[in-house]
Amino acid sequence: MDTSYHVIGLMSGTSLDGLDIAHCRFTYKSKNWIYEILHTNTLAYSDTLIDQLQGAETASAVELVALDHAFGRFIGQKVQEFVQQHVIQPDFVASHGHTIFHQPDKHISLQLGHGAYIAAHAKLPVVCDFRTLDIALGGQGAPLVPIGDELLFSAYDYCINLGGIANVSYPQNGKRLAFDISACNMLLNRLANSVGKPYDHNGELARSGSLDATLLEALNAPAYFAAPAPKSLGKEWVLEHSLKSVDAGKAPVADRLHTVCRHVAQQIQQALPLLHEGQHRVLLTGGGAFNLYLVEQIQEQLGPKYKVEVPEPEVVAFKEALIFAFLGVLRWRGEHNCLSSVTGATQSNVGGAVYLC
Template structure:
C-alpha cells in the first residue's frame, strides 16, 4: 500500500482549537507526495479551554478522567468531520494536547486517550508518539522534523510559529531541530489582556514602542544560548518569559512590540550564516502576524527569503505532519530522529488502537 488517507489531529498550546486535516499521502518513486483534502479548526468551548488550561494542577483522578473525556471529545469531532465531508479515512493520527513537557525529568504527557478516541471515531488511532523516544533518553520533541525532511525538502529551513517557535533544517547531512522561544503563548496572552483573542496582523504590536530593558530581560535566559537538542514546555514559558512580561510596567502595546522583536531576534540567531539566498518556510498561527514576519526578515537579513505559503498549509502543516508520522508508524518506519531529540537511536513511536 503506497497511498494513505489519514486524519491528522493537532491541539496546540495556544488553545485556539482542534486542528483536523484529512490528508492523502502517497509514496511514489522514492518520494512522498502530500495533499490536504479537507481541513478545519474547531474552536474550543470555554469548558475545554478552562479544563485544558487547568489540567496541570488537577488531582490524579481528575486528570485521568479528563484524558478519557478529551479522547472521547476528539473522537466525536472526528466522526462529525467524516460525516460532514463524506470521507473514508484509513485511520487517525493524533498528537493529543500537551499538559506536561519536562524532558529533564523524562516527563511528557499528551492527553486525549487513544482508546476513547478510537472507540468514538470508530477508526484505528495512532497516538502517544513521544513516549518511546523519551524512554530511549530523548526529549520526545520535536517530532515534526522528519516530516520537514521528507515532505518539504525544497526549503532550507522549516519554521513553525505556534505557541512555541521551533525550527528544523539539514546541517552537514543531519537533521537538526529544536524549540527556539515562546511565540504565540506570549503574543496571545498579551492580546487577551487587551481584550482580543489575538493581535490581528500584529497591528497592536506595531503601534507600540520598543522597551530596551524589557527586551534585554526577555533575551537573558540561558536556554537561548544552550546547545541543541533542546525543547521548551509551558512550565518554562510561565517561569521565564511570561513572568518577565507580567513584572514589566510597560503598556500592553509596548510589551507586544518588544516581544515581537525578542521572538524575531531569537529566530534570526537560529539561522546559520548564509552565503546565498536560503528559503525559510514559515507556518503556524504566527505566520499571519505580518509585523512579526517583517521583523524576522529585517533581523535575518537579505541572505534569507522568508516565505509564508497558502493559508491552508500555514494553519494545518502540523496536523498534516502528524498524519504523516502516523503513516510511518503504520508502515513500521522511523518517525523520530535521534539527531533531533537526543535519543540513543532513531525509533518507530506510537501506540495503535484498532477501534
C-alpha cells in the same frame, strides 16, 4: 506501484486556539512522498474546556485521568462528525494530543486525549502517543515535526513553526537538526487577551507600539537561548520565564507586543546558521505566520541572505496536523518517525501507540 494513505491528522497546540483537523492523502511515488490536504477544520474550544486544559497541571491524579478520557471522547466525536460531514473513509487517525507536561529531563511528557477513547468514538484506528518511546530511549521526545520537514518540505533550507512555541528544523552535515527557539504565540495571545482580543490581528497593535528595552533584555536573558541542541521547551518553562517577564512589564500592551515580536525575531536570527552560499529559503507556518508585523521583524533581523516565505493559508494553519498525519503513516509502515539527531535519543525510532477499532 504507488502507495497511498488517507489519514486524519489532529493537533492541539499550546496556544489553545482549538483542535486542528486535516484530512490528507499521502502517496509514495518514485521514492518520494507527495502530500495533499483535502479537507480541514479548526474547532474552537469552549471556555469550559479551555479552563480544564489550562488547569490540568494542578489537577488531582483522578481528575487528570478523567480529563484524558473525556478529551479523547470529545476528539473522537468531532472526528466522527468531520468524517460524516465530508463523506470520507480515512484509513486511520493520527493524534498529537494536548500537552500538559513536558519535562524530558524528568522523563515526563504527557499529552491528553486518550487514543482508546478517540478510536472508540471516531470508530477508526488511531495512532497517538508519539513522544514516549523517544523519551524512554533518552531523548527529548521533541520536536517531532522535523521528519515531515525532511520528507515533505525539503525545498526549504529552514522550516520554522510559529506556534505557541516557535521551533526550527534544518539539514546540516547530512543530518536533520531541530529544536525549540522561544515562546511565541503563548506570549502574543496572552497580551492580546488582556485587552479583550483573541489575538493581535496582523500584528497591528504590535506595530503601533514602541520597544521596551528593559522587557527585551529580560526576555533574552535565560540561559536556554545559548544552550546547544538538542533542547525543547514546555509550558512550564514559558510560565516561569517568558510569561513571568511579560506579565511583570509595566509598559502598555502595544509596547509589550512590539517587544515580544522583536524578541522572537532576534532569537530566530540567532538560531539559524548560514548553511551554504546564496540565499536561504525560510518557510514560516503556524499562527504566528499570519502576524504580518512579526513576519516583517523576522525578515528584518535575518537580513538579505535569507528569504522568508509564507505559503498558502491552508499550509500555514494546518502544517502540524498534516505532519502528525504523516507521522502516523510512518508508524503504520513501521518506519522511523522520530530522529535521534533531533531529540538526542540513543537511536531513531518508530514512535506511536496504535489502537484498532
